[in-house]
Amino acid sequence: MIQDAFGLIFTGEANPYMRDLTLSRAVAAVPFGGRYRVIDFVLSDFVNSGIRNVGIITQKNYHSLMDHLGTGKEWDLNRKREGLFLLPPFSTKDNTGVYRGDIDAYHSIMQYVRHSNQKYLILSGSHTIFNTTFEKILAQHKETGADITIMYNEDASFDPEEQNRDLRLLFDEDGMRVKELEWYPRYPRSNFRSCEIMIIDKALFEDLVEESYSRGGIDFVRDILLTHVHELNIMGWRYDGYVARIDSVNTFFRHSMELLNAPEAHDLYNREHPIYTKVKDEISAKYGEHADVHNVVMADGCKVDGTVENSVLFRGVTVERGAVVKNSIIMQGSKIRAGAKLDHVILDKGVTVTEGRMLNGFEGLPLVFRKNLTV
Amino acid sequence: MKKRIVCMLLAGGQGSRLGVLTSSMAKPAVPFGGKFRIIDFPLSNCVNSEIDTVGVLTQYRPLALNAYLGTGQHWDLDRNNGGVFVLPPYMTEHDGRWYSGTANAIWQNRSFVDQYDPDYVLILSGDHIYKMNYTKMLRFHIDHKAAATIAVLKVPMEEAHRFGIMNTDETGKIVSFEEKPKQPKSNNASMGIYIFDWKKLRDYMERDDADEKSENDFGKNIIPNMLNAGEKMVAYPFEGYWKDVGTIQSLWEANMDMLGDPPLLDLDDPSWRIYTRNPVMAPHYVSKEARIKNSLVTEGCVVRGEVEHTVLFCGAKLEEGGKVFDSVVFPGSKIGRNSIVHKAIIGENATIGDNVLIGEPPKEGEVIDNRLTGDIALIGNDVTIPDGTVIPRGAVVTQETLSQFVNGGTNA
Numbered sequence: 001m002i003q004d005a006f007g008l009i010f011t012g013e014a015n016p017y018m019r020d021l022t023l024s025r026a027v028a029a030v031p032f033g034g035r036y037r038v039i040d041f042v043l044s045d046f047v048n049s050g051i052r053n054v055g056i057i058t059q060k061n062y063h064s065l066m067d068h069l070g071t072g073k074e075w076d077l078n079r080k081r082e083g084l085f086l087l088p089p090f091s092t093k094d095n096t097g098v099y100r101g102d103i104d105a106y107h108s109i110m111q112y113v114r115h116s117n118q119k120y121l122i123l124s125g126s127h128t129i130f131n132t133t134f135e136k137i138l139a140q141h142k143e144t145g146a147d148i149t150i151m152y153n154e155d156a157s158f159d160p161e162e163q164n165r166d167l168r169l170l171f172d173e174d175g176m177r178v179k180e181l182e183w184y185p186r187y188p189r190s191n192f193r194s195c196e197i198m199i200i201d202k203a204l205f206e207d208l209v210e211e212s213y214s215r216g217g218i219d220f221v222r223d224i225l226l227t228h229v230h231e232l233n234i235m236g237w238r239y240d241g242y243v244a245r246i247d248s249v250n251t252f253f254r255h256s257m258e259l260l261n262a263p264e265a266h267d268l269y270n271r272e273h274p275i276y277t278k279v280k281d282e283i284s285a286k287y288g289e290h291a292d293v294h295n296v297v298m299a300d301g302c303k304v305d306g307t308v309e310n311s312v313l314f315r316g317v318t319v320e321r322g323a324v325v326k327n328s329i330i331m332q333g334s335k336i337r338a339g340a341k342l343d344h345v346i347l348d349k350g351v352t353v354t355e356g357r358m359l360n361g362f363e364g365l366p367l368v369f370r371k372n373l374t375v
Numbered sequence: 376m377k378k379r380i381v382c383m384l385l386a387g388g389q390g391s392r393l394g395v396l397t398s399s400m401a402k403p404a405v406p407f408g409g410k411f412r413i414i415d416f417p418l419s420n421c422v423n424s425e426i427d428t429v430g431v432l433t434q435y436r437p438l439a440l441n442a443y444l445g446t447g448q449h450w451d452l453d454r455n456n457g458g459v460f461v462l463p464p465y466m467t468e469h470d471g472r473w474y475s476g477t478a479n480a481i482w483q484n485r486s487f488v489d490q491y492d493p494d495y496v497l498i499l500s501g502d503h504i505y506k507m508n509y510t511k512m513l514r515f516h517i518d519h520k521a522a523a524t525i526a527v528l529k530v531p532m533e534e535a536h537r538f539g540i541m542n543t544d545e546t547g548k549i550v551s552f553e554e555k556p557k558q559p560k561s562n563n564a565s566m567g568i569y570i571f572d573w574k575k576l577r578d579y580m581e582r583d584d585a586d587e588k589s590e591n592d593f594g595k596n597i598i599p600n601m602l603n604a605g606e607k608m609v610a611y612p613f614e615g616y617w618k619d620v621g622t623i624q625s626l627w628e629a630n631m632d633m634l635g636d637p638p639l640l641d642l643d644d645p646s647w648r649i650y651t652r653n654p655v656m657a658p659h660y661v662s663k664e665a666r667i668k669n670s671l672v673t674e675g676c677v678v679r680g681e682v683e684h685t686v687l688f689c690g691a692k693l694e695e696g697g698k699v700f701d702s703v704v705f706p707g708s709k710i711g712r713n714s715i716v717h718k719a720i721i722g723e724n725a726t727i728g729d730n731v732l733i734g735e736p737p738k739e740g741e742v743i744d745n746r747l748t749g750d751i752a753l754i755g756n757d758v759t760i761p762d763g764t765v766i767p768r769g770a771v772v773t774q775e776t777l778s779q780f781v782n783g784g785t786n787a
Contacts, residue, residue, distance in 0.1 A: 034658030035674070073448070269657035279449075279653045283633075283642045284409030284671040284686070291668055299658040300410070300674050303643070305636075313658075 001050030005120035005138055005199070006082075008113070009042060010102050012059030015127070017162045017248030020370040021348060025064040027246060028126035031331050031349070033259060033268060033275075034312050035299040037068055038246055040277045041129045041268065042197075047075050048273040049133040051122070053082035055112050057105045059098075062088060068278050075276045085112060101218035106209045113202055121205050123220075125165065125196030129244040129255070131268045131275065134197070137237040141199045144176065146235035148204075148225070151197035153239045158188055164247035167194035167221055169236050178234040181226055192236065195243055242267035253346065253366045256312050256329050260295050282315050290321050306336070314349075323353075329366075351375065376456050378491040380513060380570075382426050383484070384417050385477050386433040386440060386501035395722065395755035395773050401435045402621070403501035404443055406705045406723065408633050408642060409671045409686050411651045412443065413620060416506070417499045418450045418459065419649040424509040426497065428457035430487050432480040433501075434473055437463040449652045462487060476591030482580040493573050498593065500567040504629050504640065505617040506647050507568070512611045516570045522606040523576075523598070525549065526568035526613050538564035539594050541610045549608040554594055563610055566617055569593065575606070616640045623748045627720055630686045630703045634669055654689045654706070664695055680710070691721075694729070702734075711762065718768065722756035729762045737767040745769030 011028035021030050028039035039056075046054050054077060058065055071077075072084030087109045089099060099105045106113075113121065120141070122134055130153075141149040152169050168190040170180040182188055200208075208224050217223035225234065242264045244255035258265040268275070282301025287293065292307040301316035306323035313319075314331045320338040328345040336342065337355040344361030348371040353359065357375055361367035369375060386403045397405065403414035414431070421429055429452065433440055440461055447459035462484050464473050474480035481488070481498065488496060495516065497509055507526070516524035527541050535556070541563045542551045553559070579597055583589050589596045602608060616639055620626045632639040642649050656675030661667060667682045675690035680697035688706040693699060696713035707724040710716060714727050717734035721727065734752045737743055747753075748769045754760065755773040764781050766772055772780060 271656075274655040275657070276655055281648045281650050281653070283649075284673040284688075285659065286643070287667045287670045287672065287682075288636055289669050293661050293667055294665065295663045296661045297658045298661065298672070301643070 002133075002135060002138055003050065004118050005049075005051055005122050005134070006053035006116045006118040006202075007046040007051050007055070007122045007124060008106075008109075009039065009054065009056045009124045009126055010105060011039065011056060011065060011126040012062060013125070013127070013165065014060075015164055015247070017164060017250075018246075018252070019249050020368045021249060021252065021346070022061075023370055024061060026058070026061050026126070029061075029064040029068055030246060030252070031314055032129065032244075032246065032252070032256070034297045034314055036275055036277045037065075038129060039065070039068075039126050040275050041131060042124050042126065043069075043075055044273065044275045045130070045132055045134065046122070046124075047077065047276065049135060051134070052077070052079060053085075053116055053118060055085040055087050055109065055116075057102075057109060058086060058088045059105070070278065074278055082116075087112060102220045103209055103213050103217045103223060106205075106220070107213045110206060110209070113206060116202065119202060121200050121202045123198045123200065123205075127164070127246045128196040129246065129268065130195060130239065130241055131270050131273050132239060132241055133273065134199075137197070138199060140235070140237050144235050145233070147200065147232045148234045149199045149237050150178065150234065151195040151237050151239050152192045153195055153241075153243045154191050155193045155243065155245070156191050159248075159250075160186070162248040162250065164245075165196070165221075167225075168192060169194065171236060176235050178229065178236055181221075181229050181234075183221055183226055192238075193245075195239060244268070249346070249366060249368055250364060253329065253344075257310070257327070259297050259312060260310055280315055285313075288321065306338075327363075345369070348373075376491070378428050378457065378493045380426055380428075380495040380497055380509075381488050381491050381493040381573075382417075382421050382429045382497040382499060382509075383481050383488065384414070384429055384431045384499045384501055385480060386414060386431045395753065395771060401433055401437075401440055401501075403431075403433075404439055405620075405626070406688055407504065407620070407626075408630060408640075409673045410653070410689055411642075411649055413504065414440070414443075414501050415450070415649050415651045416504050417501060418452065419647075420505075420507050420509060421497075421499075422450050422452060422650065423647055424507075426509060427452065427454050428491055428493075429459045430484060431459060431461045431501070432474065432484065433461065434464050434480075437461055443652060445652070450650045457491070460487065476589075476596070477593045478580055478583055478597045479591035481576075482584050482591070485577060485580070488573065496571050496573045496576060498569040498571070502619060502621050503567065503617060504620055505566075505613075506615065506642075506644070506649075507613060507617075508647075509568075509570075512568070512613075513570060515609070515611045519547070519609045520607065521609045522572050523601055523608045524570045524611050525598070525608065526566045527563040527610040528566050528613050528617050530562050530564040532559065532562050535559035535562045535564065541565055543610045547609045547612070549602065549610050552594075552598055552602060563612075565594070566613060567619075568613075569598075575601075623720065623751055623753060627703055627718075627751050631684070631701070633671060633686065634684060656689055659687075662695075665693075675706075705756070717752075718750060719752040719754060719766075721754045722758065724757050725754045726759040727754070728760055728764065731760050731762065731764045731766070733760075733766040734768045735765055737769075741767060743767050743769045744771065747771065 012026045077084035168182040169192040172179040285302040288305030298313040299315040304319045305321040306319040308325045316333045318335040322339045323336045324341045326343045331349045334347040334351040339356040340353045350372040352374045446453040452459040618629045659676035662679040665678045671686045673689040679695040680693040690707045691704045692709045694712040699716045701718040704721045705723040710727045711729035714731040
């Protein structure tokens with residue numbers, strides 16, 4: 001259990017590739033995996049590592065996130081000492097309330113960093129999903145005496161059309177020290193991609209951020225890491241478990257389907273490291289007399305009397321008799337009326353598909369229906 | 376701080392008729408309906424009725440109940456003023472003893488109630504499944520200016536002899552009370568739900584406590600004494616689902632009542648949710664080979680076999696080729712490949728091996744002690760059943776009795 005580190009999660013980065021899924025919420029608050037939000041994974045990783053002090057930087061559209069996180073009690077972070085700190089933007093003389101980039105945000109919450117008692121800071125983004133603990137990366141960080149340690153994994157995927165905070169690491173001969181970084185590369189030379197987790201000594205973090213801020217720095221990766229890659233001792237820590245990067249609607253869809261078809265994705269549901277989330281007091285999922293369900297991940301509160309295949313059903317979804325749902329992701333509370341047929345579709349929360357309606361997307365081009373729509 | 380009403384929940388006893396299911400926990404902690412425990416029902420009814428102070432009386436394995444209830448946060452009962460309290464028997468400098476009866480349990484904890492100085496006290500049993508708005512009953516009690524109000528349910532006349540029967544006049548006033556009468560005069564069965572004026576109840580309990588011959592029981596002593604003394608006692612008619620789940624048969628039936636469309640017991644009711652300590656588990660997974668009909672499946676389950684007319688609790692697993700019918704599978708239990716389970720209750724964290732048959736007709740000459748179970752096979756908590764074992768219907772299997780079923784063993 002980690003005693004000497006605290007966590008800081010940066011949320012609210014805009015991502016146009018998420019289309020309607022981020023119309024009214026941050027990527028961190030996008031539902032994933034049947035009953036979670038994207039942020040639940042990294043937040044649970046912190047908690048399962050023993051970290052009891054976690055700050056969450058929010059920006060625009062953070063209502064959904066605040067509602068989800070509440071006092072942090074589901075993560076056992078409603079503590080008298082430390083716990084969960086929500087850090088929304090606020091206007092002060094140094095702070096206009098709108099962040100140009102993460103350096104602005106870090107600068108304006110530096111009070112929280114200074115007041116934290118732990119020596120090490122674990123910085124996290126909020127669109128990368130994995131289920132692990134941070135003991136090993138922190139141990140390596142201490143052993144090597146690195147300035148910054150970046151968690152990475154090997155990921156051969158590259159889509160120049162939907163690049164999102166794509167940071168790649170190139171190592172020197174010993175394979176540990178980072179000699180070069182690629183940020184939104186046009187022709188990537190490395191498959192070692194950052195998992196958006198960095199460990200840094202809190203004093204060094206403050207120095208780097210304030211120094212960069214004073215020179216108009218905006219982006220932590222571009223204006224600090226890339227600028228100082230040769231002066232700083234940046235190390236990598238390789239993670240071999242399952243990693244899902246929610247970069248776009250397509251990657252969201254692909255990783256959701258991997259929960260069904262790729263055994264390695266079951267890493268995310270590892271019972272030794274439970275993923276905590278906001279509890280809804282739903283009853284068990286109910287299967288009717290005509291239910292025909294195969295290869296499906298389904299949360300509590302669903303009522304199914306139709307056919308469902310290769311799909312993920314979030315809490316409280318209704319599939320009426322005669323409805324057919326294939327290769328789809330159906331979020332909380334959506335209703336699929338009798339006789340409707342869905343294939344390669346993503347329904348956001350509370351969508352109703354009326355009787356007999358046919359909705360067809362395609363592999364690589366799933367149809368997305370925004371929250372509370374009636375189709 | 377003063378409260379208008381305080382609830383005292385008789386979480387009571389070992390529940391011996393539930394046999395091996397209560398070997399390590401009190402009856403109210405027995406799982407129910409996929410993700411609940413029995414005690415979730417009275418607690419949720421209280422919270423939904425805006426009653427925020429609940430004392431839970433138990434003298435059997437209070438630790439398990441205490442651990443389950445925690446601070447009460449899962450029922451929204453972590454209150455600054457009020458909340459949920461487990462009240463086991465305790466010693467004082469003068470005396471201290473086990474609870475000798477239901478009324479004695481309340482009497483011994485009168486100082487707990489007194490600190491809220493309530494006008495009324497609601498007495499509940501911890502082993503009933505129902506949804507009820509106690510506020511309506513309280514209003515009835517106040518409107519009738521009664522000293523005591525007892526909730527009653529119309530039961531079929533031929534079953535009335537199994538219940539405490541309240542005979543009333545046309546205004547709803549109780550004129551006589553008979554515990555399990557051979558010749559019932561009416562079919563108003565007591566549901567074990569009482570509202571008393573606290574001061575009045577306190578007086579009667581004090582007198583009852585002084586009476587050495589008394590069994591200190593509500594049904595046997597307090598209520599007859601109040602009736603005989605001419606107190607105004609009224610019957611509050613309840614309509615809706617109610618079941619005493621004190622036996623294996625009724626526990627199985629109540630679980631089955633959640634199935635079907637519409638179900639007899641509908642808990643999918645946003646206006647009257649039943650709260651519980653939610654397990655932290657992944658959504659359930661249904662494999663390509665699986666087939667599920669007319670069943671409840673809970674988070675944490677993995678289903679690779681066939682399930683019909685069954686309730687699978689959180690974290691239950693069914694392997695390929697396995698079939699489960701008409702059964703209740705408690706949390707964390709595993710059923711191996713090609714095993715067939717028919718009409719059974721599988722206890723918590725039990726492990727059923729491969730090619731096991733449960734609920735088979737007994738072999739010729741085989742004698743099964745099924746006094747508690749009828750035709751329901753009952754597998755105890757944490758029992759591991761080896762591959763290829765055959766368990767006859769109605770059998771009770773614990774780690775101790777297991778050997779008589781393994782390797783086709785006989786009742787030697």
